[in-house]
Amino acid sequence: MPALQELATLDAARLPGAAELPYDDGEPMETGRNLAQMVLLMHSLETAWKDRQDFFVGGNMFVYYSPEQIRKNNLRGPDVRYYFFDCHGPRLEGFALESSTKRYRPLRPALNGDLPCEPLGLSLGVRRSRYHVIEADWLRWIGPTGLVLPTPEEEAEMERQRADRERWQADVERRRAESALRTAEAEKTRADAEKKRADELEERLAALERRAEADARGNS
Numbered sequence: 001m002p003a004l005q006e007l008a009t010l011d012a013a014r015l016p017g018a019a020e021l022p023y024d025d026g027e028p029m030e031t032g033r034n035l036a037q038m039v040l041l042m043h044s045l046e047t048a049w050k051d052r053q054d055f056f057v058g059g060n061m062f063v064y065y066s067p068e069q070i071r072k073n074n075l076r077g078p079d080v081r082y083y084f085f086d087c088h089g090p091r092l093e094g095f096a097l098e099s100s101t102k103r104y105r106p107l108r109p110a111l112n113g114d115l116p117c118e119p120l121g122l123s124l125g126v127r128r129s130r131y132h133v134i135e136a137d138w139l140r141w142i143g144p145t146g147l148v149l150p151t152p153e154e155e156a157e158m159e160r161q162r163a164d165r166e167r168w169q170a171d172v173e174r175r176r177a178e179s180a181l182r183t184a185e186a187e188k189t190r191a192d193a194e195k196k197r198a199d200e201l202e203e204r205l206a207a208l209e210r211r212a213e214a215d216a217r218g219n220s
Contacts (some may be wrong), residue, residue: 037087037130039140040151044141048149062072081107083115083124086137092126114142122149 039057046057079095082104094107094115107115114125123142131138131151141149150158 033087033134033136037085037133038190040131040138041141044149044154047152047155048141048143081117081121083117085124085126087136087139092124094124 037149042057044057049055076216081094082093083092085092086097092109092113092115094109094117095104096107097103098105109115110123110125119145125140125142126149127140128136129138129148134147142210143149
């Protein structure tokens with residue numbers, strides 16, 4: 001990223017400080033739903049990338065990506081791609097800048113309506129879900145596997161459910177082991193009883209044989 005490299009080589013004293021650079025337009029979000037939608041996208045991406053150190057997530061703010069832009073106080077955003085979502089529609093559209101024509105072209109949606117975001121390796125799609133006690137159609141980040149990137153609350157709930165499943169599975173395995181042990185003990189008891197009866201029968205037969213032999217000797 002040449003602009004970032006150029007910025008890193010400049011004397012910080014020659015550039016405006018954070019207090020001098022506007023970072024928003026001073027206008028509040030249209031509704032609480034709009035604010036919640038922005039926070040949902042930010043938090044779910046931060047949660048999914050919590051082990052990475054090569055990204056920054058922001059919302060409703062200006063982006064300064066060039067030292068020259070900072071000097072001229074140019075608040076124009078970088079030409080990458082734009083997505084428009086009407087949370088009350090809901091309607092999702094996306095546009096990407098073509099380098100050859102310098103014109104924006106509509107992004108082609110998938111069969112389910114999701115729009116690709118190749119630079120992030122993700123997609124954006126509308127999913128029915130519950131966020132901040134609101135059950136609605138929310139714009140969500142979609143991972144490469146087609147699953148929604150969870151919010152911190154959803155991830156915590158998933159972990160709780162996973163722990164519950166593991167406890168249930170451990171309980172099932174314990175009960176299965178106990179049942180197998182009872183079966184083995186019952187089988188051993190049955191085998192011991194069979195062996196005892198066989199031994200007793202063998203002893204009786206041996207006694208009969210000894211008596212028969214004694215009788216034969218007496219008669220002779």
